[in-house]
Amino acid sequence: MKKKYDVRGMGCAACSARVEKCVGALNGVQTVEVNLLANSMVVNFDEGTCSSQDIMDTVADAGYEASEADEEAHRPGAGEITKERTGEMRKRLIVSLVFCVPLFIVAMCQMAGILNLSDPVLLGIEAGLTAPIVAVNYKYYTVGFGMLVRRSPNMDSLIAVGSAAAVIMLYFESAGMILTLVTMGKFLEAIAKGRTTGAIEKLLELSPTEATVMRAGEELQIRVEELQIGDRVIVKPGERIPVDGIITGGSTTLDESALTGESLPVEKGPGEEVCSATSNLTGRIEFEATRVGEDTTLSQIIRLVDEAGASKAPIARMADKIAAVFVPVVMAIAILVAVVWLIAGFAPVRAIMVGVSVLVISCPCALGLATPVAIMVGTGLGAEHGILVKSAESLERASGIETVVLDKTGTITRGKPLVTDVLGIDLLLAAAIEKNSGHPLAKAIVAEALEMLESERSDERDEIPEVSDFEEYPGRGVRAKVEDEEFFAGNHAMMEEHGFGADFETGSSMASAGKTVVYFIRDGEYAGLVALRDGPKATSLEAVRELEGMGIDVVMLTGDNAETANAIKEKVGIDKVYAQVLPADKDKVISELQNDGDKVVAMVGDGINDAPAISRADIGIAIGSGSDIALDSADIVLVRDDLCDVGKTIRLSDRVMRTIKQNLFWALCYNVICIPIAAGVLYPFTGWLMSPELGAACMSLSSVCVVCNALRLKLQKL
Ligand code: ADP
Ligand code: MG
8 A cells, every 4th residue: 555644844864764764664564755855755555564553653753743645635745844844944043143143243243352241241141142042943952862862863963962062162152153054044945945846836726716617507606626527617718727628619729838838829629628727718618527626637747746756766865875874974973073183182172163063064954955856846847848757767767768769640640640532432431330449540531421421411311321240450450340241441461461452552652652541341352442641740850850869769660551651751750660560569669679789768659559668668658638648657748749848858857867966966075075174174284173153054055055956957948
């Protein structure tokens, strides 16, 4: 069983590592993933051996607080907790500053000789000003010492020990400044973190709260939660679509940019799908609700973005490992440093203050935040462009893609073929044979027949005949009975398999022109053919060029025959084609490509018959309209029907990975350089010792830097 929890009280990477370790050690827990940034935890556990309560108790024993995340209220906890935190930090910061500024001025003036207070008076004033700062920041002590007692010190422990030591040594202004600066850092960090989760909040704002429905002939205003499947919903110009559905009356233009990132409005009329969160621009429409509540496109997108943002990228594990041992190691170093200086001849107070500097400058925070902030911003940025990444891991892997396999129909081409030629066979009969098939070719033939019927005068009574005994052969064609005659309709391969003769010459020349040919057989005899054309999407050529420009091999995979495939291949500039691959064999082609030179292969498909190949690929990408996002097999869903988004996805992944590496490098470097400086390595050469205040300022700055570096991603164009 998989459950999500909100976890409160975690301040740094040492905390999340500790929660992960404690819960992971429980009997019956298979996997646990704690996200510091999202304040969340996802646990896979066996209900037989361990209960949800056990898990929450374990977290409580570890010194934190866990509650089951409310899945129903699809408002993610991350944003709420971050806001709470920002508010609390603001309060603490204001109080700290009010007392810290005079404290600093008094200390400086005394040092500069402007003030000439006697020692007891000075200390009295300083103690009086420091006390409120300590009081308002008491949490560093309760949490920090609490964790120390539990023998799992975290970042708060460093601050608590450091500032307490300063107080004991009567370095009041150091203690006050350490606390104030750390709080300032945490406040800035909380604000910046809030920005990283903004994408979801933006999405949530898109869902309207009320909807107009037709019930018993009357227009009623109801709350969106009360909408049910089958309801007739009315949307006027300027309003947002509340749930997913199919237009039954009226036509309009819709702005779908909220879901797809595509700014051009789209025209929609009866029979076409509308999605929640898109906005109705021009006409009044009535539609039948087909997906409500948690199932709407918007809800699914929110869930995906939320889950992906809170999941853990493989690269984060290294940082987690370091963070878990970081604090104890730093404490050991601090003690060692103090002892060394004592032996070297420093006065005890001075030696201890050097140790304090080491404690307060060390920051596991930056290390812990390095990866999750970048993932959070990256998944949010993707969502704004209609790129839905399901997990941090897929976002990480996408940057390593070496081969991109593209399905032809619906991926490279529009997927909406049009009938171009009808030879020998009656179109209505052809439509009858195909009408029970859901294949795009079949739909196109039926649509053409219906259009013909509509355009004819009403006194003719023609209609599509009834069929019986229908059978579909995936990747080949269909068989059906019309009035006791047996028909086969399908491609060249199907004809050969059954040993039927047909006009392959005409068919071939049509195929070479890029058309797809369906041959018809009546009672074993050739009866005619229908040719259809399905042109490439407007941006397919550009998309292929771009991918090749990135040094990626582009391959086309299709069930259509080689001649048609070749014609399309020429048009969009792909080198390698696998044609006439049966749906069941598509995933084998993927394995072949993976094994050939150990390549990282991405499969892009419209998800209908490509699902096995999509799940076989290292990165499965589903492309298609926003409503099809329930594509379980894909790692990444491209909401817009535009192949250029494949390149965008890879670029997004590249940037996120670059940011993560910069962050990790910076966080590690910071500690590797700053800890020795705080320990006084420069003292023998320059006579300079870092003050604990400066250490606290550096520490705060380092985590703010990491978060801001990730936020920089937001400014980039994809
Ligand atoms: P793709 O990989 O291009 O999406 P499919 O595997 O769905 O193609 O189908 C491969 C081929 O099988 C089609 O190009 C067509 O020739 C034939 N075919 C499949 N279904 C039908 C059908 N219902 N009627 C006619 N031909 C069909
Ligand atoms: Mg297809």
